Amino acid sequence: MTMVVLLGFAVGIVLALTGAGGGILAVPLLVFGAGLSMAEAGPIGLLAVALAASLGAVMGLRSGTVRYKAALLVAAAGVVCSPLGLWLAQRMPNRPLTAVFAVVLMYVAARAWQRSRCADGTPPPRSAPPPCRLDLARGKLNWTAPCARALCWSGLAAGGLSGLLGVGGGFVMVPALQRFTDLGTQSVMATSLAVIALVSMSGVAASAASGHLQWAIALPFALGALAGMGGGRLVAARLSGARLQQGFALVSALVALALLVRAVG
Numbered sequence: 001m002t003m004v005v006l007l008g009f010a011v012g013i014v015l016a017l018t019g020a021g022g023g024i025l026a027v028p029l030l031v032f033g034a035g036l037s038m039a040e041a042g043p044i045g046l047l048a049v050a051l052a053a054s055l056g057a058v059m060g061l062r063s064g065t066v067r068y069k070a071a072l073l074v075a076a077a078g079v080v081c082s083p084l085g086l087w088l089a090q091r092m093p094n095r096p097l098t099a100v101f102a103v104v105l106m107y108v109a110a111r112a113w114q115r116s117r118c119a120d121g122t123p124p125p126r127s128a129p130p131p132c133r134l135d136l137a138r139g140k141l142n143w144t145a146p147c148a149r150a151l152c153w154s155g156l157a158a159g160g161l162s163g164l165l166g167v168g169g170g171f172v173m174v175p176a177l178q179r180f181t182d183l184g185t186q187s188v189m190a191t192s193l194a195v196i197a198l199v200s201m202s203g204v205a206a207s208a209a210s211g212h213l214q215w216a217i218a219l220p221f222a223l224g225a226l227a228g229m230g231g232g233r234l235v236a237a238r239l240s241g242a243r244l245q246q247g248f249a250l251v252s253a254l255v256a257l258a259l260l261v262r263a264v265g
Contacts, residue, residue, distance in 0.1 A: 001220055007033045008048055008221035012228020015052050017235075018248040023049035023196075024108055024167045026225070027101065028255045031262075034217065038097045039089050042166025043207035044218040048225035049168035050200030053193045055229060060190025067183065067191045070132070070141055070151060075198035077152040078159025078169065082203040085163025090212060092164075095263045101165050102259035108171045109252035116245035132181040141181065150180040158195065163203050168196035 011026045026045030030036045036044070060066040089097060131146035141147065154176035158169030173192040177183060183191065207213045 004034055004217055005220045005224040008224025009228035011048055012052060012225035012230070013232040014248065015049070015225070016229045016232025017244050018112070023052065024105060024171060025252065025255065027166045028105070028259060030221070032258070037094045038101060039094065039212070040214065042089055043204060043213040044221055045166040046162065046168070046200050046207070047204045047213070047218050048222045050197055050204055051222050052225050052229045053168055053196040053200060055226065056193040057190065057197045060193060063190070065187045065190040066194050067141060067187060068194065070181070071191050071194035071198070073148065074151050074155035074158070074173070074195045077155030078162065078195065078199035079202040081156045081159035082163040082199055083206045085160040086203055086206050089164045089166070098259050098263040102256045102263060104161070104165060105252050105256040105259065109249045109256060111171065111175065112245045112252065113249035116242045116249065130180050130182050134182050147180070154180065155195070159199050162199050163206070168200050170196050
């Protein structure tokens with residue numbers, strides 16, 4: 001049990017240091033550290049990510065950086081696909097599921113490395129205006145059909161991957177919000193955390209209802225993640241963002257390779 005708490009603590013620290021996408025390491029840590037299968041580890045990782053994201057979302061709401069209407073729309077689309085991904089994960093053989101996760105993790109590692117090369121962490125300049133534009137006078141997004149459509153598709157992708165792989169979907173939501181909106185970095189992160197919290201909670205509820213959530217492991221793991229999140233936030237501001245992203249990218253790439261070896265071995 002102590003090992004499970006320590007694994008959760010490590011996930012919380014990664015989340016605090018690297019942002020919403022860091023929760024993707026929860027499942028591989030449970031696979032290698034606790035000896036669980038991908039399908040068993042997914043719902044447990046999802047619970048830890050949901051609680052940590054909820055904490056970040058509440059802080060974002062208090063500071064006014066969450067675009068709550070956009071978060072609710074994206075989360076509603078994600079909730080539709082999350083149970084479908086969960087259903088598929090419970091019926092998919094462990095090796096193919098592990099291989100799929102490894103490919104996604106390698107993609108996350110590549111994006112983290114690319115992001116670390118930007119001095120201020122901002123995305124490259126746009127060639128065209130995004131479909132979702134912020135009205136500076138009202139402080140709200142201007143809603144149009146292209147804007148709603150882009151956000152809905154992003155939510156469907158995040159929800160499906162959330163249920164299938166037991167991840168929050170931050171690696172989908174953050175670049176999607178950066179691409180489809182002109183929100184600032186803090187607002188993108190806070191809104192993404194709100195979406196992750198809502199979608200992940202729906203996946204946890206579906207998993208618990210179907211009897212696939214091992215509470216004896218999930219609760220200490222989630223509590224460890226919350227403790228790690230709190231501890232990581234205390235030191236995150238003192239560390240270089242670029243170095244953190246590079247370290248996260250290298251660790252993610254190594255874990256992805258280990259998962260591929262496990263899948264084909």
